[in-house]
Amino acid sequence: MSNNLSAWDRVLLARKADRPKALDYIEYIFNDFMELHGDRLYGDDKSIVGGIAYLEDMPVTVIGEQKGKTTKENMERNFGMPEPEGYRKALRLMKQAAKFGRPIITFIDTPGAYPGMGAEERGQGEAIARSMMEMSRLKVPIIAVVIGEGSSGGALAICVADKIIMLENAVYSILSPEGFASILYKDSSKSKEAAEHMKITSYDLKKLNIIDEIVKEPDNGAQEDFEKVAEDLKKSIIKDLKKLLKENPDNLIEERYEKYRKIGRDL
Amino acid sequence: MVIDKIRKINKSDESTEKNVKASDMLVGKWVKCDNCKEILYKEEVHNNFSVCPNCGKHFRISARRRIHQIIDEGTFIETNENMTTKNPLNFEGYEKKIEALKEKTQINEAVKTGFGKINGEDVVIAVMDGNFMMGSMGSVVGEKITCAIEDAIEKKLPIIIFCVSGGARMQEGLISLMQMAKTSEALAKLNEAGLLYVSVLTDPTTGGVTASFASLGDIILAEPNALIGFAGPRVIEQTVKQKLPEGFQRAEFLLEHGFIDKIVERKDMKETLYKILKLHKKGETKNV
Numbered sequence A: 001m002s003n004n005l006s007a008w009d010r011v012l013l014a015r016k017a018d019r020p021k022a023l024d025y026i027e028y029i030f031n032d033f034m035e036l037h038g039d040r041l042y043g044d045d046k047s048i049v050g051g052i053a054y055l056e057d058m059p060v061t062v063i064g065e066q067k068g069k070t071t072k073e074n075m076e077r078n079f080g081m082p083e084p085e086g087y088r089k090a091l092r093l094m095k096q097a098a099k100f101g102r103p104i105i106t107f108i109d110t111p112g113a114y115p116g117m118g119a120e121e122r123g124q125g126e127a128i129a130r131s132m133m134e135m136s137r138l139k140v141p142i143i144a145v146v147i148g149e150g151s152s153g154g155a156l157a158i159c160v161a162d163k164i165i166m167l168e169n170a171v172y173s174i175l176s177p178e179g180f181a182s183i184l185y186k187d188s189s190k191s192k193e194a195a196e197h198m199k200i201t202s203y204d205l206k207k208l209n210i211i212d213e214i215v216k217e218p219d220n221g222a223q224e225d226f227e228k229v230a231e232d233l234k235k236s237i238i239k240d241l242k243k244l245l246k247e248n249p250d251n252l253i254e255e256r257y258e259k260y261r262k263i264g265r266d267l
Numbered sequence B: 001m002v003i004d005k006i007r008k009i010n011k012s013d014e015s016t017e018k019n020v021k022a023s024d025m026l027v028g029k030w031v032k033c034d035n036c037k038e039i040l041y042k043e044e045v046h047n048n049f050s051v052c053p054n055c056g057k058h059f060r061i062s063a064r065r066r067i068h069q070i071i072d073e074g075t076f077i078e079t080n081e082n083m084t085t086k087n088p089l090n091f092e093g094y095e096k097k098i099e100a101l102k103e104k105t106q107i108n109e110a111v112k113t114g115f116g117k118i119n120g121e122d123v124v125i126a127v128m129d130g131n132f133m134m135g136s137m138g139s140v141v142g143e144k145i146t147c148a149i150e151d152a153i154e155k156k157l158p159i160i161i162f163c164v165s166g167g168a169r170m171q172e173g174l175i176s177l178m179q180m181a182k183t184s185e186a187l188a189k190l191n192e193a194g195l196l197y198v199s200v201l202t203d204p205t206t207g208g209v210t211a212s213f214a215s216l217g218d219i220i221l222a223e224p225n226a227l228i229g230f231a232g233p234r235v236i237e238q239t240v241k242q243k244l245p246e247g248f249q250r251a252e253f254l255l256e257h258g259f260i261d262k263i264v265e266r267k268d269m270k271e272t273l274y275k276i277l278k279l280h281k282k283g284e285t286k287n288v
């Protein structure tokens, strides 16, 4: 286990090109994944994949921010940086899941929502805000898994859930350590130092009670033994889902409300 | 002559505000408009809702001043006034910075919340203040906004939020980010209660505030030329490696792209809000 890695070491592991991506986990954990496309408003954003699949024998809806492993794949996936259409597709599929009573599992792996001109013209802020607002009231269990880089509102947009799992070397942050360093230290080269102060590792965030569970990785990251990590993650998802499915849907969303309501309440 | 161009606009009770704090933008007797470069008489600008009488530029104003412009005299009851951050990540120098800002701005955080009346109509109001760490949202801003939304739900009142923000507050890390989810889910409950939320976007409204409660109003108003966006203009320019066109991310641009309902000049804001409130009153139909 990689218990004594620095936060910056984990940032580097989380960003590694050969680190398993959302579709790797989706293919391993679920059966018969059928990808569904489009936001019904403008387009289909390939940086977010979504669809329906079986978890064991239960139909579920699966959403994932998808990075590439090669430059070519990354160009196609926009490096995992969604446009508003990505969030609107995700929300469409999640509302569809609620309609048919399917639990939702989301995979988070993004350097952030794409800061481009088109994204602004088509309401990036609105897309993220609406996704969080509506997710908070969907009456089906939602499990979110941060598998790599969970950066800023672009990650949180699909991370409003009943249970939040983090892979051990994933990071979840308000923005990249480089961005943080350039804003607060006026020096983006201090990103290593920033990473240590930002409390972005799975262990930090478990301590802060923002995430619920950590799935361990081999010493040099999930790519070293993908099957083991994916299998452990699958077990965690199934265990959580069994508990969540026993809850009355009204209680479920009340507890989800309280989960976020309490963050920063102790003032 | 400059003075000739100054339109005399209804002074109402504006001039009774003696409490001009350091947070208000103008010092000395004269001031130069940073937009049209005219030299303006400070008091005239102040009496004109802090809008340039020459070019109409809406200067940034404090939360205190905003409340004075919107809420009926003597009806504002502030809530959670003394709430202050506990520096949840133990970020070095943060508490010191907060203390210095409290001293300088005479407010305790980047938002003021409370109950008040608009031409006699009861509302819950939250007004952000850009003088306090650029209106950034940390745990206190998120908590106060959420409490205000919950107050509206409890008292069955409409809520109005004036936004001005540079985004999520860096010094509180992921705790700040989570305030986006917290405020958004509170608004989902407000929706279920069938209550009105009017969001007013002022210059600038960006980042995590745009990507949460600012964009979720039943009705979204904006002040003229306000910068409104998720990513900041500099970040976008660095990303797309070109200069942004004139007017990009301004209120007029958002109106054209369908993300706000209406642009309202500051002098008309109170009356516009009052009209909206009246249109949402239930159960008084005698003639229909």
Ligand SMILES: [Zn+2]
Binding pocket: B033, B034, B035, B036, B037, B038, B052, B053, B054, B055, B056, B057
């Ligand atoms: Zn001017």
